[in-house]
Amino acid sequence: MTETHENSGTPENEAEWMPRRKFMTRLPAYVGWAAFWTWIAGSSIAAIRYMFPKVRYEPPSKFKIGKIDDYVVDSIDSRWLKEHRILVVRNPEGLYVLKSECTHLGCMVSWFNSETRFKCPCHGSFFDVEGDVIGGPAPGPLVRAAVSLDPTGNIVVDTSQIATGPEDRKKRRFLLRA
Numbered sequence: 001m002t003e004t005h006e007n008s009g010t011p012e013n014e015a016e017w018m019p020r021r022k023f024m025t026r027l028p029a030y031v032g033w034a035a036f037w038t039w040i041a042g043s044s045i046a047a048i049r050y051m052f053p054k055v056r057y058e059p060p061s062k063f064k065i066g067k068i069d070d071y072v073v074d075s076i077d078s079r080w081l082k083e084h085r086i087l088v089v090r091n092p093e094g095l096y097v098l099k100s101e102c103t104h105l106g107c108m109v110s111w112f113n114s115e116t117r118f119k120c121p122c123h124g125s126f127f128d129v130e131g132d133v134i135g136g137p138a139p140g141p142l143v144r145a146a147v148s149l150d151p152t153g154n155i156v157v158d159t160s161q162i163a164t165g166p167e168d169r170k171k172r173r174f175l176l177r178a
């Protein structure tokens with residue numbers, strides 16, 4: 001006598017159940033293989049990423065900003081603010097370059113002509129035209145970058161050489177005389 005399923009009652013239904021039963025018994029193996037291949041794929045992606053690390057390109061610290069006559073006397077020029085984060089101050093004496101990062105937490109300062117001062121939008125520090133602090137939490141003056149002329153008369157700014165106080169500013173490389 002052939003054994004039948006209680007609800008089905010026929011041997012044909014028993015035959016239908018066989019593949020499902022087989023699948024159920026093999027399910028742990030399928031899950032195991034899926035996990036294994038997922039792990040292999042993840043490891044391969046990580047290995048490829050390791051071979052091609054993300055590189056952050058910093059702007060160059062040395063660059064040219066044109067000739068001294070390109071800058072109007074008694075003006076603060078912000079044309080290089082976006083590209084190089086500097087402000088160019090031209091006065092009758094010559095020209096100097098201030099880095100635009102506030103010395104408090106590094107926000108970018110802007111020049112306000114009507115108030116004749118640099119202002120930091122983050123926590124309200126103010127700086128005079130020399131870059132000295134006149135208010136707010138900034139602990140020190142704006143930093144000056146070294147300036148020089150190349151053989152063709154172009155101004156070369158070097159932000160890796162900086163003057164952080166009045167004594168440094170007197171050094172020739174921080175003021176380009178007109």
Ligand code: FES
Pocket residue numbers: 102103104105106107120121122123124125136137138
């Ligand atoms: S970052 Fe300028 S005052 Fe805080």
